[in-house]
Amino acid sequence: MVVLGSVAGSMGAVWLARKPDERAMVWVQTALLLAIFLTFIGYTSWRFRKWAALCERGAALLDAGDLGAAQRALEDADGYALRPPERVLTRFHLALCALFQGHVDAARSGLLALSRGWRTKEVPDVYVRAPDMLAACLALQGDLVEARQWLEEAHRRRRPGDASFSLGELLILCREERHGATVRLLDDRREAIEKSSVLVRNQLRVIRAFSWDALAMEGGGGTPDEELKGVGPVRPGEFNYLGAQWPRMEAFLRARGLSEKEAA
Template identity: 80%
Template sequence: MVGVVGAVAGSMGAVWLAWNPEEQTMAWVQTALLLAIFIAFIGYKSWRFRKWVALCGQGAALLDAGDLGAAQRALEDADGYALRPPERVLTRFQLGLCALFQGRVDAARAAFLALSRGWRTKEMPDVYVAAPDMLAACLALQGDLVEARHWLEEAHRRRRPGVVNLSLGEVLILCREERYGATVRLLDDRREFVEKSTVLYRKLLRVIRAFAWDALTTEEGANQGEEPKDLEPFRPGEFNSLGGQWPRMEAFLRARGLTDREAA
């Protein structure tokens, strides 16, 4: 864009001089005006980018800390300042995460579906891989396991060879398929990744493991499942996204006091 504006300004100045050689003074004035407009335009773009960086960083930090309402407001403001496609892709991915963790699974699903299908998403490689995985997580929460598997496979296909991480989509699909032993093993195998995750993500994964262990021990005839240990302080309803369309998970959350416990 900068090169285009500069080329246009230079061309206009050259044309004016060629057609009006006796009015070179006026031509230089016009060229200076074009240059001033060009500099102002660059300054405006730079200002918007700095605003986007600040708001996006603030929103990401609030999201990591679990302050979802404040994170959503900051990210919506950031989206208003985004000019380039990569900026919009990253901001809208984080807004999708906000919606998911707030329990607005339909909104999150729509956001991740748009990103998963959008060709501009390729300009942000991390989002290009993560969007279909988070879409699979949304679909699993809603019980649409066939479609969830499709998008999980798409996420695996996009991932670079040799990259190992923990897929929330895979964890939730295993849980919804009632493969509780596989869920526990996967989370235990990726324990280091879980512990290094952001606060909200880590708490979510710990609750899912506790649920899977509880279901597993219940199926095996034990009287009591594993209590969710070492849970960090959380806000009331922080895990509602898990149980909104998943009756067994909702019952577990209620039984463990994880839907209405006051934040510490």
């Protein structure tokens, strides 16, 4: 397309040098406009394909738990994004990368911008999930009042009958030390959880084990060790973000060897 534009420009220059009649000038102008239009369409299509490939790759790496590679792919994708929906989706995934890497403040900032941004509505899934994940960040930081507010906002945005899993609600319950309710929520959403990525399932098993451990300490039974047996191969520091600003969770992770666990 760039070559086509250059050729059209050269043709236009030749015609102008020869001072053609008015009818010829109209044809030249039309050809130039067409060349510019086709060049623009080709360029935007190329950028969209690059963005789509990189964003898809980044999302797949994120689901697989390869957070560093996912972040690099998504940052590259963000550079190719032209339209607001493309930027919204890319930056949502980047915020998740930041969260799971333990950069809770950065994730909170990114998710807050997305939750408040009016262009986020153009990506319905992000429109619902951004405030829910923001609530999760706030819960991890112990800001439960604001976390509840954003969780309610996520519920208002959710379509009727949507039974998707809410990490924000789970972490709020867990941080409030309502461990029985935490386990019940995980049981109620078992089907949705099974459809989640390995990264998410591992994290939820750890949260469930943490709740069972707390219930056991309160004399309510629980089998945290059984829950942890289901945790698949993990990367070093995979669960550190859970305890970064949550002392009791950090103590649990250390006691179970999960804060330094090596990848299998």
